[in-house]
Amino acid sequence: MAEIRIENLRKQFADFTAVQDSSFTVGDGEFLALLGPSGCGKTTTLRMIAGLELPTSGKIYLDGEDVTFNRASARDIAFVFQLFALYPHMNVRKNIGFPLLSQGLPKAEIKARVEETAKLLQISHILEKSVSGLAGGDRQRVALGRAIVRRPKCFLMDEPLGTLDAEFREVMVHELRELHNRIHATTVYVTHDQHEAMAMADKIAVMNHGIIEQFGTPQEIYNLPASMYVADFIGSPPMNFLKFTAGVQRGSRTVSVEGVEIALPEVHQDIAVGELALGVRPEHIRFNDSSALRGSVYGAEYLGTNQIVAVETGKGLLKARVPADHTFRIGETVGLELDSEKLSLFDCASGRAVKSSLYTEARHG
Amino acid sequence: MSAINSAHSVVEPSPTSKHIAGAIVILYALITMVPLAWIFLTSIKSPPDSISYPPKVLFSPTLEGYCNLFTTRTRQTPDYIAALPAPTSTCDEVTRKRNMVIAGPSNFLPRFVNSLVIAFGSTFLAVFLGTLAAYGFSRFKVPLADDLLFFILSTRMMPPIAVAIPIFLMYRELGLSDTALGMILLYTAVNVSLAVWLLKGFIDEIPREYEEAAMIDGYTRLQAFWKVVLPQATTGIAATAIFCLIFAWNEYAFAALLTSGSAQTAPPFIPTIIGEGGQDWPAVAAGTTIFLVPILVFTILLRKQLLRGITFGAVRK
Numbered sequence: 001m002a003e004i005r006i007e008n009l010r011k012q013f014a015d016f017t018a019v020q021d022s023s024f025t026v027g028d029g030e031f032l033a034l035l036g037p038s039g040c041g042k043t044t045t046l047r048m049i050a051g052l053e054l055p056t057s058g059k060i061y062l063d064g065e066d067v068t069f070n071r072a073s074a075r076d077i078a079f080v081f082q083l084f085a086l087y088p089h090m091n092v093r094k095n096i097g098f099p100l101l102s103q104g105l106p107k108a109e110i111k112a113r114v115e116e117t118a119k120l121l122q123i124s125h126i127l128e129k130s131v132s133g134l135a136g137g138d139r140q141r142v143a144l145g146r147a148i149v150r151r152p153k154c155f156l157m158d159e160p161l162g163t164l165d166a167e168f169r170e171v172m173v174h175e176l177r178e179l180h181n182r183i184h185a186t187t188v189y190v191t192h193d194q195h196e197a198m199a200m201a202d203k204i205a206v207m208n209h210g211i212i213e214q215f216g217t218p219q220e221i222y223n224l225p226a227s228m229y230v231a232d233f234i235g236s237p238p239m240n241f242l243k244f245t246a247g248v249q250r251g252s253r254t255v256s257v258e259g260v261e262i263a264l265p266e267v268h269q270d271i272a273v274g275e276l277a278l279g280v281r282p283e284h285i286r287f288n289d290s291s292a293l294r295g296s297v298y299g300a301e302y303l304g305t306n307q308i309v310a311v312e313t314g315k316g317l318l319k320a321r322v323p324a325d326h327t328f329r330i331g332e333t334v335g336l337e338l339d340s341e342k343l344s345l346f347d348c349a350s351g352r353a354v355k356s357s358l359y360t361e362a363r364h365g
Numbered sequence: 366m367s368a369i370n371s372a373h374s375v376v377e378p379s380p381t382s383k384h385i386a387g388a389i390v391i392l393y394a395l396i397t398m399v400p401l402a403w404i405f406l407t408s409i410k411s412p413p414d415s416i417s418y419p420p421k422v423l424f425s426p427t428l429e430g431y432c433n434l435f436t437t438r439t440r441q442t443p444d445y446i447a448a449l450p451a452p453t454s455t456c457d458e459v460t461r462k463r464n465m466v467i468a469g470p471s472n473f474l475p476r477f478v479n480s481l482v483i484a485f486g487s488t489f490l491a492v493f494l495g496t497l498a499a500y501g502f503s504r505f506k507v508p509l510a511d512d513l514l515f516f517i518l519s520t521r522m523m524p525p526i527a528v529a530i531p532i533f534l535m536y537r538e539l540g541l542s543d544t545a546l547g548m549i550l551l552y553t554a555v556n557v558s559l560a561v562w563l564l565k566g567f568i569d570e571i572p573r574e575y576e577e578a579a580m581i582d583g584y585t586r587l588q589a590f591w592k593v594v595l596p597q598a599t600t601g602i603a604a605t606a607i608f609c610l611i612f613a614w615n616e617y618a619f620a621a622l623l624t625s626g627s628a629q630t631a632p633p634f635i636p637t638i639i640g641e642g643g644q645d646w647p648a649v650a651a652g653t654t655i656f657l658v659p660i661l662v663f664t665i666l667l668r669k670q671l672l673r674g675i676t677f678g679a680v681r682k
Contacts (some may be wrong), residue, residue: 081574
């Protein structure tokens with residue numbers, strides 16, 4: 001097992017920059033999810049770590065060793081492809097044993113390790129079957145088996161659950177995390193599904209247009225989004241933005257959104273007058289008729305234990321997650337209270353979060 | 366229950382339509398096999414039976430055609446033949462009935478061997494080179510790839526025989542005339558463009574993930590090509606090999622032009638049998654029948670690969 005360190009990694013395809021100056025470290029035994037929409041550079045980053053793609057510039061260290069220009073076969077990593085890439089001309093046993101065969105291990109040892117791996121993944125009963133007849137989940141397990149049988153330094157997975165149906169995906173998310181807990185392999189997992197990333201990863205790197213927007217634990221990514229992009233990408237429904245024009249000074253504890261004073265964590269940065277956005281998660285909005293922030297109910301989506309109520313405030317639509325026990329009439333005027341401890345402030349020009357006590361305390365406290 | 370059984374599925378053809386389809390296929394096969402059957406029947410007829418009119422369907426079979434194909438014979442007086450010791454083989458017996466004796470083996474066997482060497486040699490070379498080139502074009506950024514592929518295709522744009530005279534002169538200068546090597550090179554050159562284009566299509570269909578997976582599993586690209594790409598390209602390789610073999614095996618014009626002696630192949634040789642002592646149709650038919658066998662055997666051997674179709678592999682599209 002090993003640590004993966006990426007320094008200023010960059011990949012240019014003709015006039016398209018797939019990955020721009022990415023740097024991050026995946027600690028030994030850590031599970032990192034590279035999360036982002038399609039075309040954001042997450043798969044390219046993964047393929048560069050694997051050695052299937054050479055970076056335009058930057059360095060890749062595996063266990064402290066510079067492997068930037070090493071062949072894929074010389075890196076001792078395992079890769080689970082989105083479409084599994086099981087060799088169709090071999091049965092399950094041969095597929096799993098294939099990486100061991102390249103190491104020239106004696107037949108008896110290959111047999112023993114394939115069987116041990118099959119047992120771990122509970123696929124011992126299908127070892128002699130042809131891979132083309134397997135169901136999605138079993139293919140997934142065989143692909144995993146082929147990855148773990150070699151006990152590589154790290155695992156790279158490229159949307160391995162992308163082709164499974166929703167119901168089964170949840171089972172596999174569970175299985176994958178369980179497997180990770182058991183073997184503690186350093187893992188980089190590419191996905192566009194925030195639920196998969198949140199459920200499995202120790203760390204998440206949110207990518208957009210080849211740039212890592214934020215790198216942190218799922219809690220940091222969710223509660224302290226570093227940019228409007230991250231805030232909008234994570235959470236369903238995503239973070240609400242109340243846009244307004246103002247400037248803020250270091251030490252401010254309130255902002256005035258079109259005449260309504262809203263308290264927020266102490267600002268640690270001076271921002272000149274410009275367009276700002278107040279970010280609030282749906283679950284940090286309460287209904288309070290005495291609040292100065294008012295709006296009319298636009299619609300409600302009943303979700304069983306709670307409901308998502310959309311309120312038109314005149315500064316934009318706010319979606320609030322509130323208990324399901326109260327029924328709202330469409331068009332009804334309501335007062336909204338925001339949880340001032342949990343608010344984020346963004347500078348719309350740069351899209352970055354404005355530094356505040358929320359961010360610094362959570363990081364260092 | 367019966368309602369379920371009699372219900373017609375959209376996907377499964379009904380038994381009646383299966384029977385009709387089967388009947389049509391069998392009928393078509395019979396029609397196409399009539400000439401082949403006629404050739405075979407002629408090869409086991411005696412020369413008088415073979416030219417009798419109306420054609421004989423019932424006759425007593427003889428190996429005379431095959432004997433005449435493989436031997437050269439000289440005419441002798443009945444007294445001379447009567448004085449000979451008892452015949453040692455069927456062919457001796459058949460030949461003597463026509464007042465002839467076997468003088469020696471004919472050139473058919475060496476010509477047939479030439480055909481085998483040249484056709485299989487050039488097929489192997491064309492498929493081997495074609496596979497490597499197709500893989501290169503399919504997987505790597507080859508500079509001017511489209512132009513090169515077009516150039517390769519363009520070699521098929523005019524009938525090969527149009528360049529017969531330049532090739533004839535060139536071969537004479539190079540000392541390749543009437544050599545097996547020369548014919549192998551020529552057929553390889555003609556077939557390799559077909560092989561590249563056919564195989565590129567097949568290899569394009571094999572997802573790159575397989576090789577990438579193999580390279581991650583610790584293999585070099587060459588090993589990945591050998592262990593993962595080739596096994597999956599077998600269908601394409603088999604189909605390409607059959608096409609190349611059929612061309613090289615049947616080719617007549619270049620063979621007639623460039624080979625006359627030691628490297629002559631069967632196609633230009635078989636028609637020459639007809640002139641040796643009258644119109645010996647059974648011998649020609651015997652030569653043709655034997656000539657058909659290798660392609661038949663090769664196709665039967667490879668039919669599994671041909672029929673298997675493109676792999677319904679573990680990679681989903």
